[in-house]
Amino acid sequence: MRLVVVCLSVALLVTPTSAQTLPELGDTSGALISPAFERKIGEQAMRDIRRDPSYLDDPELTEYINDLGRRIVAASQEPQQDFEFFMVRDNTVNAFAMPGGFVGVHTGLLLAAQTESELAGVLSHEVAHVTQHHLARMLGKQDQMSIPTLAAVVLGLLAARSRPDITQAVIAGASAASIQSQLNYTRDFEREADRIGFQYLQQAGFDVSGMGTFFERLQKATRLYENNAPAYLRTHPLSTERIADMQGRAQNAVYKQSPDSVEFHLARAKLLAEQGTPREAVAHFSEMVREHRYADEAGARYGLASALARARDFPRAAAEVENVRKLLGPHPMVELLMARIRVDSGNPAAARDVLRSALSRFPNYRPLHYAYVEVLQGMGQHQAALASLGDLVKSYPRDARLYNLQAKSYAASGKRLLHHQALAETYVLQGTLPAAIEQLQLAQKSGDGDFYQLSAVEARLRDLRTLQAEERKNR
Ligand SMILES: [Zn+2]
Numbered sequence: 505m506r507l508v509v510v511c512l513s514v515a516l517l518v519t520p521t522s523a524q525t526l527p528e529l530g531d532t533s534g535a536l537i538s539p540a541f542e543r544k545i546g547e548q549a550m551r552d553i554r555r556d557p558s559y560l561d562d563p564e565l566t567e568y569i570n571d572l573g574r575r576i577v578a579a580s581q582e583p584q585q586d587f588e589f590f591m592v593r594d595n596t597v598n599a600f601a602m603p604g605g606f607v608g609v610h611t612g613l614l615l616a617a618q619t620e621s622e623l624a625g626v627l628s629h630e631v632a633h634v635t636q637h638h639l640a641r642m643l644g645k646q647d648q649m650s651i652p653t654l655a656a657v658v659l660g661l662l663a664a665r666s667r668p669d670i671t672q673a674v675i676a677g678a679s680a681a682s683i684q685s686q687l688n689y690t691r692d693f694e695r696e697a698d699r700i701g702f703q704y705l706q707q708a709g710f711d712v713s714g715m716g717t718f719f720e721r722l723q724k725a726t727r728l729y730e731n732n733a734p735a736y737l738r739t740h741p742l743s744t745e746r747i748a749d750m751q752g753r754a755q756n757a758v759y760k761q762s763p764d765s766v767e768f769h770l771a772r773a774k775l776l777a778e779q780g781t782p783r784e785a786v787a788h789f790s791e792m793v794r795e796h797r798y799a800d801e802a803g804a805r806y807g808l809a810s811a812l813a814r815a816r817d818f819p820r821a822a823a824e825v826e827n828v829r830k831l832l833g834p835h836p837m838v839e840l841l842m843a844r845i846r847v848d849s850g851n852p853a854a855a856r857d858v859l860r861s862a863l864s865r866f867p868n869y870r871p872l873h874y875a876y877v878e879v880l881q882g883m884g885q886h887q888a889a890l891a892s893l894g895d896l897v898k899s900y901p902r903d904a905r906l907y908n909l910q911a912k913s914y915a916a917s918g919k920r921l922l923h924h925q926a927l928a929e930t931y932v933l934q935g936t937l938p939a940a941i942e943q944l945q946l947a948q949k950s951g952d953g954d955f956y957q958l959s960a961v962e963a964r965l966r967d968l969r970t971l972q973a974e975e976r977k978n979r
Pocket of ligand 1: 629633694697
């Protein structure tokens, strides 16, 4: 694995200009941009990120990283703020925060973290960037820029993290040369995110020594690659100083043991089982299990079962899932793996039964619901899928994926109005009002709605147009 990037946000791409005096940090409330406007910038950037092939759309990993993130947010000074954590397929050890509470976590970070507290330490740092409105404060002076332009600047800065040479081009391209001066704030932002993030980590009950040891390990690993390391890392004095600060803080804190969750081990194993060829993954986990080289046996065996499933050795995969069940008892991620094995071996009815019984135990674990609906859809049972989805959207009215699944089953059942209506709600939740309005217009023209359905579409269209007009007014 390439261990290249040690920090964790837009900040480190900037070549430090050490002699320069830093300006005051200013108001932490982010008063220059409203929280609602920050959210809009983040949502706009997310539209592009979700379309990117590196966006990892894995409900179980997403669920895990959000569970962990929520524990930290709950301990933060903005526990009510909406956060969305998501995984990005990238082997560098990194994470990043965007305005409005969108936090991306590289797969390389999850794989490199040896304890859950280490991972939580990095997430805490990112959550602090959001609660301190760092990026928004950097962008705050650019009040003549539109949301799409600001979102493009945010994405450009993120892209530039791994390519410091293009930073200037991005800044020039976004016609925001004054951002350069704003970037000088960033070293202070990093220190603040470390300090505040440490408090969150501690208040959330994690082992606070994890943050420093993780960075230290990464720094050592990076040093091995020193000749290939990007210039900004070699010249950047921050890492050592920041690690020393973190370790100093940890020494003064009361030691608190924080055992890793089962999900931490399962999530890492799931990801690791997807690396390399199926044969390599099987060999890796077989050896791990045979030689007892694991932090957690259930995790290692679950990884082996996942790798065997990838290699299409379904009987052995299913037998290994049985071993994990014996170790862990019922667990939704393990049941989901069993269901995948059943589907892939051509037995969707067995998968449906596995999921049904898992859902009776874990009715609040959403990835089980998604998989259940998808299995029904795969079997052509769209009425049953729609019945399930009808209940689910009542429980989770802000889950875009549910509306998207609904749209699919409506389309397959030939219900055009309902199809467009469900798609419209998907877009609303993804922050894409124009696309949502377009879908509702298509719903109006669909020709297969009754009076009540058409009235509902019309009312919703009016709401969204009002919303759109308001957004144009107050940014
Ligand atoms: Zn940072």
